[in-house]
Amino acid sequence: xxxxxxxxxxxxxxxxxxxxxxxxxxxxxxxxxxxxxxxxxxxxxxxxxxxxxxxxxxxxxxxxxxxxxxxxxxxxxxxxxxxxxxxxxxxxxxxxxxxxxxxxxxxxxxxxxxxxxxxxxxxxxxxxxxxxxxxxxxxxxxxxxxxxxxxxxxxxxxxxxxxxxxxxxxxxxxxxxxxxxxxxxxxxxxxxxxxxxxxxxxxxxxxxxxxxxxxxxxxxxxxxxxxxxxxxxxxxxxxxxx
Amino acid sequence: xxxxxxxxxxxxxxxxxxxxxxxxxxxxxxxxxxxxxxxxxxxxxxxxxxxxxxxxxxxxxxxxxxxxxxxxxxxxxxxxxxxxxxxxxxxxxxxxxxxxxxxxxxxxxxxxxxxxxxxxxxxxxxxxxxxxxxxxxxxxxxxxxxxxxxxxxxxxxxxxxxxxxxxxxxxxxxxxxxxxxxxxxxxxxxxxxxxxxxxxxxxxxxxxxxxxxxxxxxxxxxxxxxxxxxxxxxxxxxxxxxxxxxxxxxxxxxxxxxxxxxxx
Numbered sequence: 001x002x003x004x005x006x007x008x009x010x011x012x013x014x015x016x017x018x019x020x021x022x023x024x025x026x027x028x029x030x031x032x033x034x035x036x037x038x039x040x041x042x043x044x045x046x047x048x049x050x051x052x053x054x055x056x057x058x059x060x061x062x063x064x065x066x067x068x069x070x071x072x073x074x075x076x077x078x079x080x081x082x083x084x085x086x087x088x089x090x091x092x093x094x095x096x097x098x099x100x101x102x103x104x105x106x107x108x109x110x111x112x113x114x115x116x117x118x119x120x121x122x123x124x125x126x127x128x129x130x131x132x133x134x135x136x137x138x139x140x141x142x143x144x145x146x147x148x149x150x151x152x153x154x155x156x157x158x159x160x161x162x163x164x165x166x167x168x169x170x171x172x173x174x175x176x177x178x179x180x181x182x183x184x185x186x187x188x189x190x191x192x193x194x195x196x197x198x199x200x201x202x203x204x205x206x207x208x209x210x211x212x213x214x215x216x217x218x219x220x221x222x223x224x225x226x227x228x229x230x231x232x233x234x235x236x237x238x239x240x241x242x
Numbered sequence: 243x244x245x246x247x248x249x250x251x252x253x254x255x256x257x258x259x260x261x262x263x264x265x266x267x268x269x270x271x272x273x274x275x276x277x278x279x280x281x282x283x284x285x286x287x288x289x290x291x292x293x294x295x296x297x298x299x300x301x302x303x304x305x306x307x308x309x310x311x312x313x314x315x316x317x318x319x320x321x322x323x324x325x326x327x328x329x330x331x332x333x334x335x336x337x338x339x340x341x342x343x344x345x346x347x348x349x350x351x352x353x354x355x356x357x358x359x360x361x362x363x364x365x366x367x368x369x370x371x372x373x374x375x376x377x378x379x380x381x382x383x384x385x386x387x388x389x390x391x392x393x394x395x396x397x398x399x400x401x402x403x404x405x406x407x408x409x410x411x412x413x414x415x416x417x418x419x420x421x422x423x424x425x426x427x428x429x430x431x432x433x434x435x436x437x438x439x440x441x442x443x444x445x446x447x448x449x450x451x452x453x454x455x456x457x458x459x460x461x462x463x464x465x466x467x468x469x470x471x472x473x474x475x476x477x478x479x480x481x482x483x484x485x486x487x488x489x490x491x492x493x494x495x496x497x498x499x500x501x502x503x504x505x506x
Contacts, residue, residue: 048406049406070405070406071405071406071407071408071410072408073406076406076407076408077402079399079402079403081399083397083399085400085404085418085422086422087418087421087422096407096409096417097409100404100407100408100409100410100413100417101408144407147407148406148408150406150408
């Protein structure tokens with residue numbers, strides 16, 4: 001479970017996050033939705049430990065992780081542009097976290113083999129990331145995150161650079177992986193389709209705080225006035241008609 | 243007016259090129275007989291041996307000492323970083339004689355540091371260890387600069403990805419940062435080594451010129467040329483140029499052209 005308790009982040013005079021609080025239940029697939037520049041990626045960095053909040057606490061399963069270094073948190077992050085290690089093969093990328101934790105070689109082989117099969121990447125096991133397509137790179141990033149055995153997986157707009165067809169395929173793959181592995185997910189996007197397709201709960205970030213939240217059905221249920229407001233705030237994106 | 247300006251620029255370029263070519267030809271167009279005569283002298287082989295041994299040792303030490311420094315300078319923010327950067331860069335701008343004098347004062351038996359080193363059995367004045375120290379002092383910044391640029395060029399998301407995949411900083415350094423900085427390390431090693439190989443001023447100040455012990459190729463060129471033995475000096479210069487040339491070509495072939503070409 002992720003608990004954000006009154007999180008604040010300030011850069012010099014600019015307050016990007018203002019007393020932000022919410023909870024993501026264990027095993028839930030939550031969406032953090034909001035326009036560009038609203039602090040979504042920054043919030044993921046704070047949860048992952050790549051940056052420190054100027055106020056508030058980050059709790060994972062009730063433990064205060066605010067000052068804990070990223071490698072000691074049960075959290076991993078799937079980056080927007082994959083951030084695969086370019087000098088390692090697909091197999092080695094997926095095995096990275098296991099090897100970093102000195103997992104036995106036979107266990108590494110078994111786990112990576114399982115994840116390669118799960119993500120349909122077996123034939124690319126020995127390929128370097130530079131020969132893979134964007135969709136294949138993102139599947140490697142998903143498999144690599146799953147190999148870390150993190151309880152919480154954060155997704156930073158992982159499908160933003162994909163075309164529609166690829167996006168639909170990867171969304172269903174991600175839903176399948178979530179159903180199978182039951183990890184807690186916080187998925188950042190400014191794309192409403194992704195938010196409503198993937199999310200079990202949607203948090204709308206606006207001006208550094210959670211403006212409103214609810215299930216996709218509740219979010220869709222808001223009236224025309226609210227829809228227009230959302231459209232304006234998200235730079236033209238609008239809630240679909242129901 | 244435009245034509246006149248263009249003519250002046252071209253003329254200066256041609257004259258300068260001719261000047262460099264003629265000057266180098268005088269040194270490097272060594273007759274085969276005088277080269278054979280110089281190379282049949284055992285002392286020149288001792289000089290080559292001392293030069294190669296000390297410069298390779300200095301460049302290897304630069305890799306061990308300079309890589310962590312380059313990492314800290316590229317990735318960390320700390321109080322006084324600008325001062326540290328300037329200090330580590332200073333030997334590049336410092337005249338080698340000044341660097342040599344500074345080292346001489348630091349390690350001379352009369353100084354406190356020299357006394358401590360002497361008690362530990364470390365003698366730097368007029369020894370090959372002193373040559374390595376002088377070469378390292380002057381050449382280290384070239385290595386640090388190259389590796390620092392290579393590490394700084396790694397996108398921040400890459401070490402961040404390693405951290406969120408539960409890799410410690412040390413694991414990330416050895417398994418991500420170093421492999422991705424390989425080109426910069428090779429390029430830095432070559433720059434550092436060639437600078438150490440050609441080092442004269444600081445080496446002469448610290449280690450002097452004891453034939454067969456502390457005489458390096460640049461010192462041999464100087465002493466032979468000032469003694470009027472231009473043929474022998476030319477042969478030593480030819481050897482120095484040949485070693486650098488063969489090494490550079492070898493490294494280009496071994497690590498592909500772009501490794502050295504991109505950094506040049």
